[in-house]
Amino acid sequence: MNWEFVLHQATSGLANGAIYASVALALVMIYTATEHINFAQGEMAMFSCYIAWQLIDWGLPYWVAFFCTIAISFAGGVAIERVILKRFHNAPVLAVIIVFIGLLVIFNSIAGWIWSTVLKQFPSPFVDIFPTTKLVGPHQLGVVLTILIILTGLYLFFRFTPLGLAMRAAAQNPVSARLVGVRVNWMLALGWGLAAAVGAVAGMMVAPIVFLDPNLMAGILLYGFASALLGGISNPGGAVLGGFILGLLENGIIVVENLVGVTVFGNELKLTVALIVVIAVLIFKPSGLFGKVRVKRV
Amino acid sequence: MSISRRKLMQGTAAAGVAATVVGPAIAKGKYDEGATDKEIKIGHTNPYSGPASAYGTIGKAIDAYFKKINEEGGINGRKVTFISQDDGYSPPKTVEVIRQLVEQEKVLLVFNTLGTPPNTAIQKYMNAKKVPQLFVATGASKWGMPKEFPWTMGWQPDYNTEGQIYAKYLLANKKDAKIAVLYQNDDYGKDYLEGFHKGLGDAGKKQIVSEVSYEVTDPTVDSQVIQMHSKGADAFFNITTPKFAAQAIKKAGEIGWKPMHFLNNVSASVSTVLKPAGFEFSQGILTAAYLKDPTDKQWFGHQGYLEWVEWMKKYHASGNIQDSFNVYGYTVAQTMTHVLKACGDDLTRANIMKQAASIKGLALPMMLPGIKINTSATDFYPIQSVQLQRFKGETWELFGDILAAESA
Numbered sequence: 183m184n185w186e187f188v189l190h191q192a193t194s195g196l197a198n199g200a201i202y203a204s205v206a207l208a209l210v211m212i213y214t215a216t217e218h219i220n221f222a223q224g225e226m227a228m229f230s231c232y233i234a235w236q237l238i239d240w241g242l243p244y245w246v247a248f249f250c251t252i253a254i255s256f257a258g259g260v261a262i263e264r265v266i267l268k269r270f271h272n273a274p275v276l277a278v279i280i281v282f283i284g285l286l287v288i289f290n291s292i293a294g295w296i297w298s299t300v301l302k303q304f305p306s307p308f309v310d311i312f313p314t315t316k317l318v319g320p321h322q323l324g325v326v327l328t329i330l331i332i333l334t335g336l337y338l339f340f341r342f343t344p345l346g347l348a349m350r351a352a353a354q355n356p357v358s359a360r361l362v363g364v365r366v367n368w369m370l371a372l373g374w375g376l377a378a379a380v381g382a383v384a385g386m387m388v389a390p391i392v393f394l395d396p397n398l399m400a401g402i403l404l405y406g407f408a409s410a411l412l413g414g415i416s417n418p419g420g421a422v423l424g425g426f427i428l429g430l431l432e433n434g435i436i437v438v439e440n441l442v443g444v445t446v447f448g449n450e451l452k453l454t455v456a457l458i459v460v461i462a463v464l465i466f467k468p469s470g471l472f473g474k475v476r477v478k479r480v
Numbered sequence: 481m482s483i484s485r486r487k488l489m490q491g492t493a494a495a496g497v498a499a500t501v502v503g504p505a506i507a508k509g510k511y512d513e514g515a516t517d518k519e520i521k522i523g524h525t526n527p528y529s530g531p532a533s534a535y536g537t538i539g540k541a542i543d544a545y546f547k548k549i550n551e552e553g554g555i556n557g558r559k560v561t562f563i564s565q566d567d568g569y570s571p572p573k574t575v576e577v578i579r580q581l582v583e584q585e586k587v588l589l590v591f592n593t594l595g596t597p598p599n600t601a602i603q604k605y606m607n608a609k610k611v612p613q614l615f616v617a618t619g620a621s622k623w624g625m626p627k628e629f630p631w632t633m634g635w636q637p638d639y640n641t642e643g644q645i646y647a648k649y650l651l652a653n654k655k656d657a658k659i660a661v662l663y664q665n666d667d668y669g670k671d672y673l674e675g676f677h678k679g680l681g682d683a684g685k686k687q688i689v690s691e692v693s694y695e696v697t698d699p700t701v702d703s704q705v706i707q708m709h710s711k712g713a714d715a716f717f718n719i720t721t722p723k724f725a726a727q728a729i730k731k732a733g734e735i736g737w738k739p740m741h742f743l744n745n746v747s748a749s750v751s752t753v754l755k756p757a758g759f760e761f762s763q764g765i766l767t768a769a770y771l772k773d774p775t776d777k778q779w780f781g782h783q784g785y786l787e788w789v790e791w792m793k794k795y796h797a798s799g800n801i802q803d804s805f806n807v808y809g810y811t812v813a814q815t816m817t818h819v820l821k822a823c824g825d826d827l828t829r830a831n832i833m834k835q836a837a838s839i840k841g842l843a844l845p846m847m848l849p850g851i852k853i854n855t856s857a858t859d860f861y862p863i864q865s866v867q868l869q870r871f872k873g874e875t876w877e878l879f880g881d882i883l884a885a886e887s888a
Contacts, residue, residue: 299537300752300802449694
């Protein structure tokens with residue numbers, strides 16, 4: 183048995199899983215805050231990433247650009263909620279979805295218009311921090327660590343701060359929340375801001391691996407959705423685990439086939455098989471592996 | 481009575497003149513729909529929106545080139561009206577837009593419509609209507625069939641041929657190679673793969689130890705690169721689009737895999753593929769080319785390159801100077817201009833096809849030195865030669881002879 187091959191595939195699966203997990207986190211954020219799934223999340227992250235690229239191109243040091251981008255994205259997220267989505271608070275879900283899809287197309291086109299569609303290299307801050315090994319690149323290692331840091335931060339924020347509690351309350355029961363004095367509208371806007379900020383980090387983690395272009399997130403968003411649903415869309419920790427599981431599952435199929443020596447699914451169907459597993463899980467556990475089962479009073 | 485007689489006389493006289501010498505008072509030449517003494521109408525489709533919109537710059541470049549031609553007096557005194565429509569790379573939309581161009585706008589011909597699926601969708605219609613579908617922007621190998629489709633012609637070297645060229649080079653230069661192939665799982669990838677197989681022959685095909693595919697929706701091809709490496713391959717044919725090409729080169733470098741590496745021409749750009757992947761990992765990569773790479777330093781002093789840059793600045797300022805699609809648009813528009821010039825005052829569709837099929841030894845400023853465009857009544861593949869180049873330092877280094885499809 184070729185252990186080096188297995189190990190390589192496992193680390194590459196985990197590295198891909200980290201990408202899915204970072205996008206899944208942003209999706210969970212906005213879901214926790216607004217109970218919507220934002221289809222434009224990926225494109226917003228891509229746009230943030232271009233802002234970071236632009237700042238670095240203008241000569242700012244990486245970490246300055248990194249935190250500036252997070253701040254700009256946060257403000258942008260709040261602005262989108264206050265300017266656009268505020269008008270759809272009482273609109274049917276379908277109308278909101280159309281707005282999300284509209285935002286998706288708008289961000290994609292504007293990015294192409296401003297920065298052109300030519301592939302760009304995005305720097306990784308971890309190259310000088312971690313050593314390069316054959317098994318895993320320094321950036322991949324950095325991504326996994328970054329995600330764990332964000333996850334811990336989000337957990338502490340939602341679990342232990344009054345603001346976090348107010349945000350959860352505003353999303354789950356706006357009427358009661360308003361009655362106890364929570365400014366629900368601003369909580370929603372804050373949720374958008376946080377989701378945009380997490381998305382910005384996700385984008386900046388993804389771009390050094392898959393390279394920056396306006397379609398940066400097109401494929402990845404799908405994996406992010408699957409990860410979030412697998413782990414539980416209401417649980418940040420679950421979503422991250424879901425990402426890693428999906429990444430491992432994909433490459434696991436290749437490893438098993440190589441060990442057994444037959445190709446049934448191969449690279450063409452590895453995603454399909456992974457998604458079938460996700461659907462199977464959801465049939466038996468609709469709220470995801472680690473999602474909370476929510477009961478609604480009718 | 482006398483007036484009408486005079487009119488009649490004039491009419492008869494004029495008709496007589498027109499029949500013998502083409503008189504300036506009536507019409508200068510022979511025309512089909514879409515052409516007059518003053519104007520040539522050309523139709524075009526391109527994805528300006530949607531996932532393939534990176535190609536949109538080709539349409540803009542062509543438009544910018546015709547603008548330059550018009551400012552300089554047009555083609556044989558006629559201004560080019562270039563009508564370019566967005567089809568979003570969606571074949572049903574292409575059909576709709578093309579019908580509109582042919583039946584309402586009444587264009588003389590359709591030129592450089594982009595993409596294999598869109599062109600496949602309109603090919604029968606164009607041939608039924610007998611409207612030229614010239615120099616289509618796709619590298620599929622099916623556009624040069626004058627017997628079945630006398631109104632359709634390709635332009636660039638096709639993927640199949642390019643694949644064959646790499647295979648022949650590989651067999652001649654590396655004994656007992658263990659070959660790995662990574663390809664995009666669609667028509668484009670399979671066209672290359674088929675050519676590569678053909679070039680290797682039955683014996684050579686046995687040397688393939690790993691053949692893996694990826695989907696355009698895959699985030700990375702890291703897993704595939706590891707698979708090929710684990711099979712002990714020492715030669716690698718990389719059939720990928722720019723993003724995945726850069727990933728594969730980088731990953732191969734990171735895990736210390738150094739095969740004889742063939743990179744398809746689709747992804748041979750220095751600035752968008754090799755630089756992001758890392759120059760240290762790109763050394764020694766081989767590719768076949770026919771156009772000058774606008775990011776390759778070796779051309780920066782050349783006359784043809786300087787003219788191109790000047791044109792970019794003056795007419796296509798919104799375009800990216802590093803984008804090789806702008807070289808593509810410029811050069812294909814020059815080919816079209818060449819054909820229309822050759823038509824003289826006979827701007828009928830039949831004559832346009834005749835002239836398009838009689839290009840002899842046409843060299844254009846942004847094609848590699850030695851590459852020429854040739855067509856004939858039986859050869860509807862305009863550019864069939866390429867030259868191999870090897871990456872060294874920060875540029876491509878041309879080597880060997882010009883390789884033509886037939887001799888490959």
